[in-house]
Amino acid sequence: PIYDYSHADGCASITGGAFVPEGLWPAPYSGSYLFSDFVCGGIFRLVPKEGGGYTREPFLVGNRPVHLAFGPYAGGTALYYLDYFGGKVQRVSYSAGNSAPIADFTPRPDGLTVTLDGRDSYDPDSGDSVVSWSWDFGDGTTRTTPWPQVAHSYPAAQTYRATLRVTDTSGAVSAPITKDVYAGEHPPSITLTAPPTTARFAVGKVVDLSATATDAEDGTLPAGSITWTVRRHHGTHDHPYLGPVTGSAISPTYPAPEDLASTGNSYLGVDVTATDSRGLTTTVTRDLLPRKVSISFATSPTGGRVVVNGESRATPVTLTSWARYVLHVNAPNQRIGGTWRRFQSWSDGGAQAHDITTPWQQKTYTATFGPG
Numbered sequence: 001p002i003y004d005y006s007h008a009d010g011c012a013s014i015t016g017g018a019f020v021p022e023g024l025w026p027a028p029y030s031g032s033y034l035f036s037d038f039v040c041g042g043i044f045r046l047v048p049k050e051g052g053g054y055t056r057e058p059f060l061v062g063n064r065p066v067h068l069a070f071g072p073y074a075g076g077t078a079l080y081y082l083d084y085f086g087g088k089v090q091r092v093s094y095s096a097g098n099s100a101p102i103a104d105f106t107p108r109p110d111g112l113t114v115t116l117d118g119r120d121s122y123d124p125d126s127g128d129s130v131v132s133w134s135w136d137f138g139d140g141t142t143r144t145t146p147w148p149q150v151a152h153s154y155p156a157a158q159t160y161r162a163t164l165r166v167t168d169t170s171g172a173v174s175a176p177i178t179k180d181v182y183a184g185e186h187p188p189s190i191t192l193t194a195p196p197t198t199a200r201f202a203v204g205k206v207v208d209l210s211a212t213a214t215d216a217e218d219g220t221l222p223a224g225s226i227t228w229t230v231r232r233h234h235g236t237h238d239h240p241y242l243g244p245v246t247g248s249a250i251s252p253t254y255p256a257p258e259d260l261a262s263t264g265n266s267y268l269g270v271d272v273t274a275t276d277s278r279g280l281t282t283t284v285t286r287d288l289l290p291r292k293v294s295i296s297f298a299t300s301p302t303g304g305r306v307v308v309n310g311e312s313r314a315t316p317v318t319l320t321s322w323a324r325y326v327l328h329v330n331a332p333n334q335r336i337g338g339t340w341r342r343f344q345s346w347s348d349g350g351a352q353a354h355d356i357t358t359p360w361q362q363k364t365y366t367a368t369f370g371p372g
Contacts, residue, residue: 003054011040016068036065039237103174118148136163157184188215190274200291201254202323210249213274223248231269291323296364321358331367340372
């Protein structure tokens with residue numbers, strides 16, 4: 001490859017790439033190659049280094065892009081990308097001047113106290129950001145804050161019209177956005193009824209998930225008001241696995257780990273959301289943990305090496321696996337203690353190279369070697 005990078009900085013999954021058309025954007029962007037990394041949530045530009053090779057520089061950060069493409073916009077061309085977690089197609093276009101920021105907010109009532117969340121506001125200009133949020137609560141009071149979230153107590157249980165304007169670091173002010181605020185309403189409650197929190201799952205196991213939801217104003221909510229999303233968590237990031245799916249119950253199948261190295265810090269994460277008739281939501285998150293099993297490998301005579309999932313390992317060694325996860329093992333002919341040895345048998349009766357389905361309990365597998 002002309003460029004590669006370590007996963008140590010949190011970037012670990014290239015999910016899109018596109019060349020900037022010549023002449024579309026000014027230098028140094030014209031003709032550049034852009035690529036996206038889903039895990040660290042950004043789009044980067046390859047930059048030639050003096051003397052050859054490339055490095056990368058951030059182009060756009062803070063989203064979860066999964067595809068990049070240039071397409072038509074306003075008589076010209078713009079960059080489009082799929083924002084997976086945002087559920088949107090985002091557009092990036094060039095403007096010679098400063099663009100105004102974009103205001104957006106979500107009201108979250110809990111009785112007469114309503115939290116207004118303006119974190120979805122943003123500035124489209126590279127290097128610029130939103131620095132103040134100006135609120136008109138719709139009850140005759142206003143407030144400007146340097147942070148995006150504010151709690152406001154309304155005087156009565158009724159519908160108000162709240163408005164937000166935001167200002168960026170260059171002083172540009174957004175167009176106003178106005179939304180209904182249902183003061184006096186309460187968000188729904190949701191209960192994940194199955195499985196129990198103590199459950200542990202084997203690879204290939206069907207996981208039966210069910211939930212119920214109620215609302216102070218609506219009563220028992222129907223199955224269509226419940227939405228599920230299942231994520232594959234790995235280390236510090238997530239991968240999409242299932243959903244969103246609507247219903248009071250779902251039955252996903254527990255997957256195998258990405259690889260043997262990820263068995264210690266991976267699992268399924270479930271987000272289940274209830275939505276009431278006013279559009280108010282509550283989300284509950286549950287981690288579905290695997291059944292971890294310690295698998296040990298040894299040789300006779302001692303001190304030999306075995307290959308597990310393509311990686312040679314000195315024995316004795318103990319690895320973390322998941323129940324029902326298939327391990328590919330091999331005991332190659334080798335020199336042990338200065339003497340050439342030839343494979344004779346595995347303790348489980350398998351061939352020199354064979355598959356092991358991880359059992360539910362700890363187990364040791366020993367490869368025996370004879371004279372070469």
